[in-house]
Amino acid sequence: MDTATPARPWRTALPAGMASFLDSSALVSAGIVVGTLYPDAMSLSDGQIGVILGVQTLSFALGALVGGRLGDRFGRRRVFTWSLAAYALGALLLAVAAGPALLVVGAAVIGSAIGADLPVSLAMINEEAPEGRKATLVVFSSVLWNVGIAVTMLLSALLSGFGATGGRVLFGYLVVVALVVLGVRLTVRESAEWRRARDAADAGESVRFRDLPQLLRPPLVLGLLATALYYAMWNVGANTMGQFGSFLYVNVGGGEVATYSLVSTIGLGVGLVAGVVFMRYVDTAARRPLFAAGSAVIVLAWVFPLVVGFSEFSLLATLLLSGLGSAFAGETLYKVWSQELFPTLLRTTAQGCTIAFGRIVAALAGFATPAAASASAGGTFAGVAVLALIAAGIGLLWIPRLPGARQLTSVDENAT
Structure with a gap:
């Protein structure tokens, strides 16, 4: 207790x-x-x-x-x-x-x-x-x-x-x-x-989930794959805006760095307020619909310039919408799921693995982002939108069906 x-x-x-x-x-x-x-x-x-x-x-x-x-x-x-x-x-x-x-x-x-x-x-x-x-x-x-x-x-x-x-x-x-x-x-x-x-x-008592190889076998490997893929796919978009947002705004949208920096600061304020709001609801039944809404906003952020055309306005909209949506989805929920899906003695091992995977994928994508965006901004944004959509599917359809750490522990206790 x-x-x-x-x-x-x-x-x-x-x-x-x-x-x-x-x-x-x-x-x-x-x-x-x-x-x-x-x-x-x-x-x-x-x-x-x-x-x-x-x-x-x-x-x-x-x-x-x-x-x-x-x-x-x-x-x-x-x-x-x-x-x-x-x-x-x-x-x-x-x-x-x-x-x-x-x-x-x-x-x-x-x-x-x-x-x-x-x-x-x-x-x-x-x-x-x-x-x-x-x-x-x-x-x-x-x-x-x-x-x-x-x-x-x-x-x-x-x-x-x-x-x-x-x-x-x-x-x-x-x-x-x-x-x-x-x-x-x-x-x-x-x-x-x-x-x-x-x-x-250490006392030799029966603890079902404690050894590293268990992360690579069901049921834990399913949670490991789901959180790793979700985090990596979402993080490609987040890293694109975080690392190359000003590059895209200047070279694709034709704007100025000073304007982008100002709007970025406003976006941080919006994200902070949204994050505080989410704190009030994340432990309630409202989590799932808020996650769905946040995921939809993230996808919209990358689709919007494809619909209205690339300009200063549309790229600033991408910046603000992606930040707002990520307050209710993205890394915020990834961190929560990483605590809920893994038993105590494998919890930080699992999250360390998925953090590393997500960061490496984002870094590899980052190597190609400037050249890809210069060659085809539309293709780049469409690709990120597809990844965001797949991530939303993982978060809505796969992760909720996985057994949580409490369920796994309960099964183990009942078995003993």
């Missing part, structure tokens, strides 16, 4: 959820600083910038794989403590780097830390939350993700005029926030749910 008091889940959810805040802040900061503020001072070539940011993305995937597994084996608290310490170190290296070599090292360290932190932090939030509020608090972490982006964009706007020095200050800010959050995390206890499951397994 869950004995958590009503106050305690929030005391866990905030420091654990700050993983999302810090992770999005690091990703956005790296793109802005390495891509625009460091190149002149460090004589970085386009190729070197690509390598640095590429290393961060691949390290994110590797960190999720390793950190997810370690979280199931050795505990949520231990991993999310050391991963945050590594995050602070990586941000510090990026702040003091004088050339590309240390930037690559810093990107690898902070990327690995982000990847390792995310699955264990989400599991900690879910496992310490009371029944009826678990999904609410997981969605709270997605709200913090958007807050991290908004704060970073605001700070970058204030610091961009200082060139490389502004970039160092931005990374220094991440170091300070990470150390503050680390101090708070040290006061958080280990997940009671994980502790009970780990103690039972």
Whole structure:
């Protein structure tokens, strides 16, 4: 039985959820600083910038794989403590780097830390939350993700005029926030749910789902495939807007970066409000219709320019609609499903695998996006729309039919 008091889940959810805040802040900061503020001072070539940011993305995937597994084996608290310490170190290296070599090292360290932190932090939030509020608090972490982006964009706007020095200050800010959050995390206890499951397994008691190979066999492999495919297909569109939105707006729509940045900021505000609204309903029967509506809006976002033509207006509509729809679907629901579908001792392992898969697919798609959009914007948008439609089908028709962790555990207990 869950004995958590009503106050305690929030005391866990905030420091654990700050993983999302810090992770999005690091990703956005790296793109802005390495891509625009460091190149002149460090004589970085386009190729070197690509390598640095590429290393961060691949390290994110590797960190999720390793950190997810370690979280199931050795505990949520231990991993999310050391991963945050590594995050602070990586941000510090990026702040003091004088050339590309240390930037690559810093990107690898902070990327690995982000990847390792995310699955264990989400599991900690879910496992310490009371029944009826678990999904609410997981969605709270997605709200913090958007807050991290908004704060970073605001700070970058204030610091961009200082060139490389502004970039160092931005990374220094991440170091300070990470150390503050680390101090708070040290006061958080280990997940009671994980502790009970780990103690039972170590004592030789019958725990049906505990070994890695079980993720590759039914029934768990079905959940692994469903969440991996959903996240990867949705993430292609999200990554396209996040990484290449300004490129598309300027080169396909004929707009200006300043306008796109302004509307992006407005879009973040809309997404934040929508995310807070979703928190009120995600643990209720309204989740499914809201997910369906959000998925439809995401598909509409990519279809709209195909119908009305490519212009500044239609591409800004894509930006705003995709952000609004993703508040009720996309990564927000993926995080919730990843907690609900997998038993305790394989939960972070499964999510680490699907995070890594989704990130790698998005990165591979990203390599081709600029050339594909320049050659055929219509074909690119149609392809993303099809992926979004398939993802919606997975979320509406496949995932709801899968047995949840509670059902699997119940079956196991009845069998014994």
